[in-house]
Amino acid sequence: MSDEGNEQWAALDDLLGLEALAEVSGGADGVGRLAFYGRCSTEDNQDPRTSHAWQLGEAARFVEPLGGQIVAEYFDIGQSRSLPWERRTQASLVLSALKDPNRGWDGLVVGEATRCWFGNQFSLTWPKFDRYGASLWIPSLGGRFDPENTVHDMAMTITGGLSKSERQHVQRRVRAAMAAQVLIDGKHQGGRAPFGYRVVDAGPHPNPRKAQEGYRLRVLEIDEVAAPVVERIFALFLEGMGHKAIAHLLNRERIPCPSAHTPSQNRHRTGDGWQSSTVRAILDNPRYTGFAIYGRWQKVEELLNPDDVAAGHVVRFRRSAQSKVVRSREPAHPAIVSIEDFTRVQLELRARAGASRAGRSSPNRTRVVAAPTYLFRGAIRHAECGRKMEGAKRSHATFYRCAARTLVPGARELLDHPPTVYLREDHLTTEVNRWIGGLFSPRNLESTVAALVGSQEGPDPAEVAEAAFRRRIGAAEAEMARLQRALEAGWDPEQLTSQYNAAVAEKRAAQAGMDAIEVTERLSANEVREMIAELGDMRKVLDRADRGDLADLYKALDLAITFDHREKVAEVSMNPTTHVVKVGVRGGT
Numbered sequence: 001m002s003d004e005g006n007e008q009w010a011a012l013d014d015l016l017g018l019e020a021l022a023e024v025s026g027g028a029d030g031v032g033r034l035a036f037y038g039r040c041s042t043e044d045n046q047d048p049r050t051s052h053a054w055q056l057g058e059a060a061r062f063v064e065p066l067g068g069q070i071v072a073e074y075f076d077i078g079q080s081r082s083l084p085w086e087r088r089t090q091a092s093l094v095l096s097a098l099k100d101p102n103r104g105w106d107g108l109v110v111g112e113a114t115r116c117w118f119g120n121q122f123s124l125t126w127p128k129f130d131r132y133g134a135s136l137w138i139p140s141l142g143g144r145f146d147p148e149n150t151v152h153d154m155a156m157t158i159t160g161g162l163s164k165s166e167r168q169h170v171q172r173r174v175r176a177a178m179a180a181q182v183l184i185d186g187k188h189q190g191g192r193a194p195f196g197y198r199v200v201d202a203g204p205h206p207n208p209r210k211a212q213e214g215y216r217l218r219v220l221e222i223d224e225v226a227a228p229v230v231e232r233i234f235a236l237f238l239e240g241m242g243h244k245a246i247a248h249l250l251n252r253e254r255i256p257c258p259s260a261h262t263p264s265q266n267r268h269r270t271g272d273g274w275q276s277s278t279v280r281a282i283l284d285n286p287r288y289t290g291f292a293i294y295g296r297w298q299k300v301e302e303l304l305n306p307d308d309v310a311a312g313h314v315v316r317f318r319r320s321a322q323s324k325v326v327r328s329r330e331p332a333h334p335a336i337v338s339i340e341d342f343t344r345v346q347l348e349l350r351a352r353a354g355a356s357r358a359g360r361s362s363p364n365r366t367r368v369v370a371a372p373t374y375l376f377r378g379a380i381r382h383a384e385c386g387r388k389m390e391g392a393k394r395s396h397a398t399f400y401r402c403a404a405r406t407l408v409p410g411a412r413e414l415l416d417h418p419p420t421v422y423l424r425e426d427h428l429t430t431e432v433n434r435w436i437g438g439l440f441s442p443r444n445l446e447s448t449v450a451a452l453v454g455s456q457e458g459p460d461p462a463e464v465a466e467a468a469f470r471r472r473i474g475a476a477e478a479e480m481a482r483l484q485r486a487l488e489a490g491w492d493p494e495q496l497t498s499q500y501n502a503a504v505a506e507k508r509a510a511q512a513g514m515d516a517i518e519v520t521e522r523l524s525a526n527e528v529r530e531m532i533a534e535l536g537d538m539r540k541v542l543d544r545a546d547r548g549d550l551a552d553l554y555k556a557l558d559l560a561i562t563f564d565h566r567e568k569v570a571e572v573s574m575n576p577t578t579h580v581v582k583v584g585v586r587g588g589t
Helices: 003-016 048-066 089-098 121-131 150-185 208-212 227-238 243-252 276-284 339-353 425-438 445-454 461-488 493-515 525-535 538-544 547-557
Strands: 032-040 068-077 107-110 135-138 197-204 216-222 297-303 313-319 380-382 390-393 398-403 420-424 559-564 569-574 580-584
Touching: 032 048, 032 089, 048 068, 048 107, 048 135, 068 089, 089 121, 121 135, 121 150, 227 243, 227 276, 227 339, 243 276, 276 339, 398 425, 420 425, 425 538, 425 547, 425 569, 445 525, 461 493, 547 559
Parallel strands: 032 068, 032 107, 107 135, 380 559
Antiparallel strands: 197 216, 297 313, 390 398, 398 420, 559 569, 569 580
C-alpha cells in the first residue's frame, strides 16, 4: 500500500478511535510489557526454584518472538490450584494491580494454564482483566486469549477441567502409594511424632533415585522422657481415673505437656498445661502399640461460603470411616503400650461414654426458644485470668460468668480464682448508660459536639460517587461525538448504529445513577446541639431503648470492659474516644 493510502487510513482510524491490526513484530510494535504469573504446589514434592524457572522460561520463549517483554513476576508457592485467585497470595496481588493504571504492564502471560486455573476459575478471572484492559497470553492457545473466539473459550473450559482432573488423580495416587507403604513396610509418613516418640534418621532413602537426591529415611524411636508419661496415662485410666483427673494430676506434678515438651513442633500451641482433650487423644492413638497407622483423619473440602460458590473451598479434617484406616502388617516401631492394654482402654472408653448423644436426647423436643440478646457480648474480660466472660440467661436476670472449671487443670490462675465469678448485666448497664449520658450533660456537651462534628471530616461518599458518574457521562458524550464525526465523514450509518445506541444507553444509565444519589448533609455544631436537645435526657433515652438497639450501640462504641471481682469494679472504655471510667458494680461473686 502506498504511503498516501497509509496516511488516509491512519487519519480515518484516528477519527473513529480505531486501532489498526498491525502485523506483530519485535520491539515496541509487538506484544509489549507483560507480567508473568506461575504457581508451584508442594503437595507433589515440586522444587519451587525449578518450577519457577521452567514456567518463566516457557512464558518468555512464547512472548519474546512476538515482541513481548516480561517486566514483573508473580509466583505462588505452596498454594493449591483449587484456591480462587482472590485467596492466593501472589494472584491476589495481580488482581489488585489491575486496578492501578500505573502498574507498569499491559497484559499477563503464564507458563502453563493448568497450573493457574482450576475448574471454572478462568471464567471468573478473565472478566476482571477485560474490565481493566489487560490482555492474557496463554501458550496452549498459541497467542492472546480472544473472548469472541469460541475455540479459545472452549479450550480454557477444558483446561480448567483437566486441571481439576489432574489434581484429583495426583491426590488418589499419592494416598494409595502412602497407604501401601504403611501396609507393607510400616513406613513413617512424616508429620509430627506422637508424644512419647521422636523422629530420627535411619540412613539413606531406600529408593535409589531419592537417595541420590539426598533424601533420608525417617523412623520413630522411643523418647525416654515422654514415653513413661504415656505409659502412666494408660495405667491411670485403667485404674479408674478420668481424662480431666489425669490432666489435673499431671499439671499438679509439673509434668510438661506435649506442646511444652517439644515446642519446636507445636508452635501453634501455648504449652500452658495438660488438657483433658490431650489425654483423650493419647488414649485414642493406636500408634503406641508399635504398628504404623495411616488414614485415621482425612481432608474434606467444604465451601467457604455456601452463598458464594466462587469463594472456593476450605480444608477441614474429619475422622475417617474405619474401613479406610490402614494398619501395617508388622510392628513398625517400638511399642509403648501393649495391644491388650490398648484394647482394654478402648473398651473402657466406650463403656464410660454410654449411650450416644442422639440416644440421650429427647425425640419430642419441639419448642424453639429464641437466642437471648447479650448487650455486652464479647466485651467483658475477667481481671483475674484475662478471659472473656460468657453470657448466661436466668429467669430473673442476665449474668456474665467466668467459671474456674474451664481453666487448664492445675493452672496458676486456679489458686485464687473463685469457682464461678458472676457479673449481673442490669447493674452494669445502669452505670454504663449513666456514663454515656454524662457525655451529653451540659458540662461535657461542647467536647461531645466537637467530636461528633469532627467525625464528618473526610471525602463525602456522595461527592465521590457523583464524580464517578460524571466521568462516565463525559466518556459517553465523547464517544457519541466521535461517532457523529464519523457519520459526517460518510461512514455507513448501519455500522455505527449499535455503537451509538450503546453510548446513549451508557449515558442514560450514568445519569440515572447520579440522579439516585442521596445528598449527604453535613451537620453543623448548632444542628448537632439541636438534635441532642430534642432527644432530651440521654440517660433516660438509653434506659428505655430496645435491647437489640442498645446492643448495636455498645458494639458500635467498641466497648471494652474489665471486671475485678474483688473490688466489684468494672473498668469501661470505648474506642471512638479516649474516655475511660471505673464504675462500681453491686452484687456478689
